[in-house]
Amino acid sequence: MKTEIKICGLSNEASIAAAAKAGADYIGLVHFEKSPRHVSLERAAELREATLGAMKTVLLLVNADPKLTGQAVHIVRPDVIQFHGRETPEWIKLVRDQSNVEVWKALGLRDQATLAKSSRFEGAADRLLFDAPAKALPGGTGTSFDWTVLEGHKHKVPWGLAGGLDSDNIAQAIEATNPPLVDVSSGVESAPGVKDVDRIAAFCQAVQDFDNRRSS
Numbered sequence: 001m002k003t004e005i006k007i008c009g010l011s012n013e014a015s016i017a018a019a020a021k022a023g024a025d026y027i028g029l030v031h032f033e034k035s036p037r038h039v040s041l042e043r044a045a046e047l048r049e050a051t052l053g054a055m056k057t058v059l060l061l062v063n064a065d066p067k068l069t070g071q072a073v074h075i076v077r078p079d080v081i082q083f084h085g086r087e088t089p090e091w092i093k094l095v096r097d098q099s100n101v102e103v104w105k106a107l108g109l110r111d112q113a114t115l116a117k118s119s120r121f122e123g124a125a126d127r128l129l130f131d132a133p134a135k136a137l138p139g140g141t142g143t144s145f146d147w148t149v150l151e152g153h154k155h156k157v158p159w160g161l162a163g164g165l166d167s168d169n170i171a172q173a174i175e176a177t178n179p180p181l182v183d184v185s186s187g188v189e190s191a192p193g194v195k196d197v198d199r200i201a202a203f204c205q206a207v208q209d210f211d212n213r214r215s216s
């Protein structure tokens with residue numbers, strides 16, 4: 001099975017080209033002013049163009065109101081919106097039904113109880129992204145969570161693993177959780193918000209090496 005790769009928090013064309021060359025499936029663009037990776041909607045639209053359709057574009061929003069969400073869909077025309085705040089299942093479903101855009105919901109996983117609550121999003125989100133619990137920022141902090149929380153879990157919707165992943169721990173993370181998609185931001189940076197093309201390449205290579213070992 002191929003593990004899909006999302007490289008998140010890109011803010012320039014060079015890192016988008018590096019993600020494409022390395023074989024990423026998705027890029028993530030963050031529209032959240034408190035993030036060191038924040039880009040305006042207009043810049044996000046330019047960066048989506050820079051993918052040349054080689055990768056899908058995920059636009060990340062945090063607790064965005066209906067007006068901003070509508071503007072984001074209209075201006076950026078992403079393939080996916082990733083909601084990374086306290087959005088409700090009802091809101092996620094409404095956006096999915098009204099926008100024709102795939103909708104992902106990120107959830108901070110602390111323990112079995114928080115995992116059990118993720119079932120509220122079945123039938124609403126197209127994918128769940130399991131991340132570390134929010135700290136001062138809701139995500140993008142390079143923090144991982146206890147992957148054993150996912151052990152034996154019967155996933156009812158497509159999902160992805162996020163939170164503190166990097167080229168050193170990604171093989172262990174895939175081995176432990178068997179995710180269909182992995183999502184990285186801090187782990188491919190040299191400083192918050194500064195993507196490193198070599199780390200992007202190393203992360204993707206580590207995922208591909210794991211997939212190749214598993215299928216041989």
Ligand SMILES: O=C(O)c1ccccc1N[C@@H]1O[C@H](COP(=O)(O)O)[C@@H](O)[C@H]1O
Binds near residue numbers: 084142183
């Ligand atoms: O990247 C950010 O700045 C960010 C801000 C607000 C919410 C989520 C954010 N990033 C997402 O968080 C996860 C994990 O990131 P990391 O690899 O631990 O740095 C990932 O989905 C990012 O896209």
